[in-house]
Amino acid sequence: MSRAIAAVQTPGRRLRSEGKKAAILDAAEALFIAEGYERASVDAIAARAQVSKRTVYDHFGEKGTIFLRVLERVNDALVGAVRAAIDQELTPGRDLSEALTAFGQRVVTQTFPSSDYATFRRLTSQRSSIPQLAEAARDRPERMLEERFAVLAANGEIRAADPRVAARHFTALTISLALDAIEDRQDAGAEEPEILAIITDGVDAFLRAYR
Structure with a gap:
């Protein structure tokens, strides 16, 4: 793929990435409230956000970091x-x-x-x-x-x-x-x-x- 094509696609990829991050935080917030921090799992967050577990880890890392991002938001x-x-x-x-x-x-x-x-x-x-x-x-x-x-x-x-x-x-x-x-x-x-x-x-x- 040429650099020109990649440059054109970058904003779209960035938009999709931000959309996934928002979906993960929305899902995590709902689960942390409904089930509490201890019981809410990364697997459940990924399932609710309709992304892979790897995507969750790629964006945020461990569950504690996800909780802090939710709280900060x-x-x-x-x-x-x-x-x-x-x-x-x-x-x-x-x-x-x-x-x-x-x-x-x-x-x-x-x-x-x-x-x-x-x-x-x-x-x-x-x-x-x-x-x-x-x-x-x-x-x-x-x-x-x-x-x-x-x-x-x-x-x-x-x-x-x-x-x-x-x-x-x-x-x-x-x-x-x-x-x-x-x-x-x-x-x-x-x-x-x-x-x-x-x-x-x-x-x-x-x-x-x-x-």
Whole structure:
């Protein structure tokens, strides 16, 4: 085969390769959730993805690597959702109380109830022997919020000598408390007005401390 022909075919082969990788990750995610990390086998992943076992190993290697790629993919989706909430709600010139309230409510009522977050929780709640995301990947949403709080501090909108601590305080007073309320009322379900009240009270407490 000439180099010219090979070059023309390369994009097609690359597309097929990416399609197989996505199918493998989709199959692995479903099996890790349904059966758990220990019981899900590479053979079963290959069968569900309709590829050979060798193809699975060629793309990802061992099962632990497949699990990490699945976890990273879900985490990336969540990070993207948090980034969008920061960029679209914590905007320059917007009333800070309104912006922080909108951000907290959006994260709690839209991002965390998403299927991506449910998948992330189910994957990471398995036995401690499962492969774990690197700390840097787990901390990305908090670091993004820290960066935005550093901008708010630099602009004089909040008084925060340590934006990282400020971000943690904000999260503890708003998002964490709202999620606790949701988990405490799993059977009945926490009502959105209740969640908004928690977020609003938390934002008020945060701004009293940081303004």
